[in-house]
Amino acid sequence: MVGLTKKKERIDQLAASSATAVVDPTDVESSGGSILADAWRRLRVSPVFWIGAVIISVFVLIAIFADVIAPHDPGELLLRSQTRLARNQLAPPQPGFPLGGDQLGRDLFSRLVIGSRQTLLVGVFATLIGFTGGLILGTLAGAFGGKVDTVVMRLVDVLLSIPSLLLAISIAALFANPSQTSVIIAVSVVQIPVFARLLRGQMLAQRESDHVLAARALGVKRAPIVFRHMLPNSLSPVIVQATLVVAISIIDAAALSFLGLGSQSVKVPEWGQMLGEAQQKIDSYPHLAFWPAGCIIVVALGFTLLGESLREALDPKNRR
């Protein structure tokens, strides 16, 4: 009898302890909050996300503190005395000049560091402009449908039918004085139709959705239906696209600068421009092309990895 009650007590204790063990504090935390909290829970364990995030953070920090990090003025011909192009001689790496000098005797490392600013600027602004333009066009088409949709989408089709780099080159060539601004405009205009098409598709799907029907059944007016019920539910793929577009913009901008359609300023270095200048001497000094090209690739890779991991985290199929 005594043994039986003891055994029962043990079982009760066991049940109590396992019951407390089930309530994991992290579970409680993650169950509260919205879709964003849900996505963050999945992002947190994704190595792809962390690699992308680290690359981008380092790049952004370098761009912000470029003045402090860069040891020299990127425009000054400090190593000119060691540069003899006629004898195929460039300034070698030396104390204070970790990567040596470029073909004019300027510090290559400083130029790379300062150049990160231009790249970040183009990537962010081109994406923002493309995103905003696409948001306006996509919302118009998706919210009104019918004739507005047809007109907007035909315009988008026309823009999409031209290869994007070719279109960017044509737009950049329209400017009499090529500059960083003209690069940003050229690169962003190319992205507008991509955003517009993506958003419009999402909006159309939302328009037919049950919760929009339910909102209409409650007499909610058109503006709140579009901006509170349709748009927020359509944005997540567009945001993912935006991260990827940063990478595309950086590459496109570099391509434009490489072709001489970018900033002509000698004082402000830019990776694509550096690559274009290095091209003439690529046989003799491949490292002049290697460094800016490597930077472009790594930064673009960072944004692509971030975008891909975001896409995965926000994909409703992966939920729960």
Place this chain on the structure above:
Amino acid sequence: MPLLEVEDLGVEFRRRGLEPFRAVDGVSFDVDPGQTVGLVGESGCGKSVTSLAIMRLLMPRGNRVTGRVSFDGTDLLRLPIRDMRDRRGRDLAMIFQDPLSSLNPVISIGLQVTEVLQRHRGMKQSAARAEARDLLDQVGIPDPDRRLKEYPHQLSGGMRQRALIAMAVACRPRLLIADEPTTALDVTIQAQILQLLGTLVRENGTALIMITHDLGVVAGLCDEVNVLYGGRIVERANRHELFATPQHPYTHGLLASIPRLDAPAGERLHPVQGSVSDNIPWTSACAFAPRCGNEVDRCRSASPELTAAPLGHGHQLRCFNPVLPDGAGVGATGGSAPVDSAGEAL
């Protein structure tokens, strides 16, 4: 005077290169204040389209809605869309089938309830908040303050449907349309939701149109029942008569198809043969004829009208050869049994 008079309502879906499809064909019925009217039928019979047409929620492109929907004297179908929008949610509201997909996933329950209150009752944010809290309390959501801040995916299925009901009744509409409100819920929650709807209707004198394929729901809630088949009403009766003396072969088949607990073990189920795809157009025949066990020659050559049924008071029927209780082993007891079982379940 009835609150809602639906007269000769027709909905046509235009199809490219094909004859338009008549999803709803000459449907007429009345709803009195405080009355619960059921629209019953299988998938594709036009019951949801009827409700969407009344609310004018069908997409304008590709559809043609004809007839009259008179709400308190105004024809809703001819109202400017702006006025109709003002009435939706205020005078007439609707509850949908799937509570999860009917809620906006990215905004909180509180915001969705207050949105309606601010829209129709011109309430300030704080007043709407307090009212939303009371509404959630009224529909039986425990801890409403916490739920207001939560998102739809954090609520259980039953609570989501309660939240939707709270939004629908927020402005005390005079007519409520419930489109299969319990289909996505399990049986115990179904009973609770139906009870809640019944209470709301009784207390506020709201008229309710109940759309369902579940005869148990009809037995528990509806005063009058319209059975739809192929877009037309084939039988109309009050609840007791419909279950006691179902006379249309389709209604009869529906009732016979309900499995019974007291049936001998191993007995086969009795489905209605065939499917909606077997329908023939109503124009010169009875659409149900291909699936009907009572078919006579006339069923294929003439279209039956909705007329007074041979049995019962105010009972209407669209059939040439109705099922009568004394004929061919079809007993009135067989039909009345589901009333009791379904009634008990509630």
